[in-house]
Amino acid sequence: MANVMAAPKRSARGAAPGRRPGRRRPGRRRPGRRRPGRRRGSGGPALGPGAWFLVLPALLPILILSVAPLLHGIALAFTDAQSGRTQATRWIGTLNFQDLLHDTLFWDSFRIGLLWAVGVTALQFLLALGLALLLDQDLRLRWLARTLAIVPWAMPEVVVGMMWRLVYNPDAGLLNETLHDLGLGDGRAWLSGLGTALPAVIVVGVWAGLPQTTVALLAGLQNTPRELHEAAALDGAGAWRRFRSVTWPALRPVALAITSLNFIWNLNSFALVYVLTGGGPGGRTRLPMLFAYEEAFRYGQFGYAAAMGCVLVAVVSVFLALYLVGRLKGDQDR
Amino acid sequence: MSAFRGRGPARAGQYAALLAYLAFLVFPFLWLVSAAFKPARELGAPHPTWIPQDPTLDNFRQALEEQPLLRAAGNSLIAAVAAALLAVAVATPLAYVLARHRSRLTAAATGWVVVSQAFPLVLLIIPLFLILKNLHLVDTRTGLVLVYLVWSLPFALWMLTGYVRAVPRELEEAAAVDGAGRLRTLVSVTAPLLAPGLVATALFAFVTAWNEFFFALVLLKSPENQTLPVVLTHFLGAEGAADLGPLAAAAFLATLPSLVVFAVIQRKITGGMAAGAVKA
Numbered sequence: 170m171a172n173v174m175a176a177p178k179r180s181a182r183g184a185a186p187g188r189r190p191g192r193r194r195p196g197r198r199r200p201g202r203r204r205p206g207r208r209r210g211s212g213g214p215a216l217g218p219g220a221w222f223l224v225l226p227a228l229l230p231i232l233i234l235s236v237a238p239l240l241h242g243i244a245l246a247f248t249d250a251q252s253g254r255t256q257a258t259r260w261i262g263t264l265n266f267q268d269l270l271h272d273t274l275f276w277d278s279f280r281i282g283l284l285w286a287v288g289v290t291a292l293q294f295l296l297a298l299g300l301a302l303l304l305d306q307d308l309r310l311r312w313l314a315r316t317l318a319i320v321p322w323a324m325p326e327v328v329v330g331m332m333w334r335l336v337y338n339p340d341a342g343l344l345n346e347t348l349h350d351l352g353l354g355d356g357r358a359w360l361s362g363l364g365t366a367l368p369a370v371i372v373v374g375v376w377a378g379l380p381q382t383t384v385a386l387l388a389g390l391q392n393t394p395r396e397l398h399e400a401a402a403l404d405g406a407g408a409w410r411r412f413r414s415v416t417w418p419a420l421r422p423v424a425l426a427i428t429s430l431n432f433i434w435n436l437n438s439f440a441l442v443y444v445l446t447g448g449g450p451g452g453r454t455r456l457p458m459l460f461a462y463e464e465a466f467r468y469g470q471f472g473y474a475a476a477m478g479c480v481l482v483a484v485v486s487v488f489l490a491l492y493l494v495g496r497l498k499g500d501q502d503r
Numbered sequence: 504m505s506a507f508r509g510r511g512p513a514r515a516g517q518y519a520a521l522l523a524y525l526a527f528l529v530f531p532f533l534w535l536v537s538a539a540f541k542p543a544r545e546l547g548a549p550h551p552t553w554i555p556q557d558p559t560l561d562n563f564r565q566a567l568e569e570q571p572l573l574r575a576a577g578n579s580l581i582a583a584v585a586a587a588l589l590a591v592a593v594a595t596p597l598a599y600v601l602a603r604h605r606s607r608l609t610a611a612a613t614g615w616v617v618v619s620q621a622f623p624l625v626l627l628i629i630p631l632f633l634i635l636k637n638l639h640l641v642d643t644r645t646g647l648v649l650v651y652l653v654w655s656l657p658f659a660l661w662m663l664t665g666y667v668r669a670v671p672r673e674l675e676e677a678a679a680v681d682g683a684g685r686l687r688t689l690v691s692v693t694a695p696l697l698a699p700g701l702v703a704t705a706l707f708a709f710v711t712a713w714n715e716f717f718f719a720l721v722l723l724k725s726p727e728n729q730t731l732p733v734v735l736t737h738f739l740g741a742e743g744a745a746d747l748g749p750l751a752a753a754a755f756l757a758t759l760p761s762l763v764v765f766a767v768i769q770r771k772i773t774g775g776m777a778a779g780a781v782k783a
Contacts, residue, residue, distance in 0.1 A: 220604065223596035227656060230593065234653040235619060238630035245629060303521055310521055317528055323765035324758050325714035327732040331739065331754040332535040335747060341551050343534045376527065437623045440716040444736060461625040466721055471629050478626030489621045
């Protein structure tokens with residue numbers, strides 16, 4: 170859910186340990202023709218009635234606390250539900266969505282959310298790609314970089330936000346001090362400047378998610394056959410040419426999957442910006458989730474906030490489809 | 504042997520890039536640690552140094568006095584441990600079924616694992632809030648634990664399914680041939696081989712819950728129930744106005760458990776990521 174996503178912290182993708190790609194376990198039947206990766210391990214007997222006692226302990230919480238709330242949430246979007254109201258909730262059709270259409274504050278937050286999600290995801294991808302290529306080399310400090318990369322990943326988002334408030338602090342923050350030492354002026358109040366707040370929080374978003382993206386891309390890189398590189402080098406291909414013709418094609422499915430997943434997570438993010446700016450100044454960093462949170466739990470507009478959630482789901486679904494395509498491709502390519 | 508290999512200037516450029524990355528990665532954290540040990544007058548001085556000139560533990564004392572950090576840490580600990588144990592306990596049997604059987608349920612569960620990662624929490628939190636309210640579990644640690652359980656299930660299932668698949672099916676078949684029933688096989692053959700995976704999954708679920716903020720913010724209203732991340736936000740004022748020393752000290756303290764756990768399971772995580780990233 171969203172967070173195992175979050176950080177959980179975003180973690181969910183922790184996935185499938187013990188299954189190193191490319192190494193077929195001994196003694197297994199040859200994988201089938203179609204999508205070998207997916208069928209592996211699922212070739213067992215059909216589920217007998219006796220297996221239900223294995224399934225129910227997880228299935229019940231999932232149904233009651235995840236699937237049902239999700240459906241309920243979608244249904245709420247078509248009602249006038251409010252918190253703490255005494256009269257019954259009424260079904261009001263698409264009224265919430267019509268209101269959303271004319272709510273300039275919502276569109277502002279939607280636009281900011283897209284800027285944030287695109288900015289963070291793109292920068293994260295570009296930096297992580299460069300880093301992954303770098304860490305794939307025989308460099309001396311590589312182990313250090315890999316070890317320290319865990320730090321942002323392990324930190325609670327709230328702490329990441331507090332830490333960067335210290336860095337951005339106008340009076341004695343690291344950033345302004347560094348600028349001062351470099352003779353680049355006296356700095357400014359980054360998080361409360363109308364023009365600087367959004368770029369400032371985007372940098373923090375990039376920082377927080379960079380390690381995961383790098384590790385994922387690095388894994389993809391190490392999955393490309395070395396022989397191809399050597400063959401290409403022998404044929405006289407330069408670095409760029411080898412990247413385009415050998416590295417990138419092998420990396421593309423991973424890149425697509427991780428990028429679409431990052432985009433989804435970023436569009437849904439909350440804690441980081443809540444702590445950094447609370448959505449300010451003047452709503453310049455009010456991401457959709459912050460806006461929906463305020464509507465729901467400050468103003469009690471449950472139905473309206475649920476409608477916002479539905480709009481986000483619609484957007485996210487597009488990228489979820491992209492992610493699934495990337496995943497299937499990744500399976501096929503192996 | 505890889506995408507760009509170089510000598511001399513190219514190599515130097517690579518090291519420069521690596522150092523820049525390390526600086527970007529580490530300096531903010533060092534700044535936080537440094538601030539945590541600086542006395543107030545150093546923090547307020549115009550040009551603070553990296554190393555505290557006059558290191559002190561006052562910030563930690565003040566942080567503990569200003570906010571009920573220990574109680575909050577206790578709440579976080581209870582919620583995270585309970586959620587991690589529950590998650591592993593209920594996810595393991597299902598993961599076993601997902602790894603070993605083929606059925607429509609397998610497809611549905613796998614689909615849920617993927618899709619559940621993408622939904623905006625706001626769509627989930629309002630109904631969850633209403634459900635827990637009806638059960639009189641809003642503003643209780645039990646309610647939070649239930650939410651965290653479901654929240655950590657997708658990745659627990661994902662990790663555990665991978666671990667089960669890594670146990671050779673032949674071992675289970677051999678046990679069956681020797682006359683062991685299914686449960687017996689599970690308990691005495693599969694479970695011991697899964698143990699490291701169970702621990703890694705539980706630790707990961709622990710960190711996830713320890714770091715979680717949004718659900719705790721919405722679901723816990725009374726101060727005595729609040730978890731550490733929620734209480735930490737009480738240190739924040741307007742930009743520049745906050746009491747920086749205690750803020751840094753509290754933030755540093757809250758991070759330590761996650762860092763320790765991550766350090767312990769780092770290899771598993773990056774290894775799992777490596778396998779998972781290609782798959783995922």
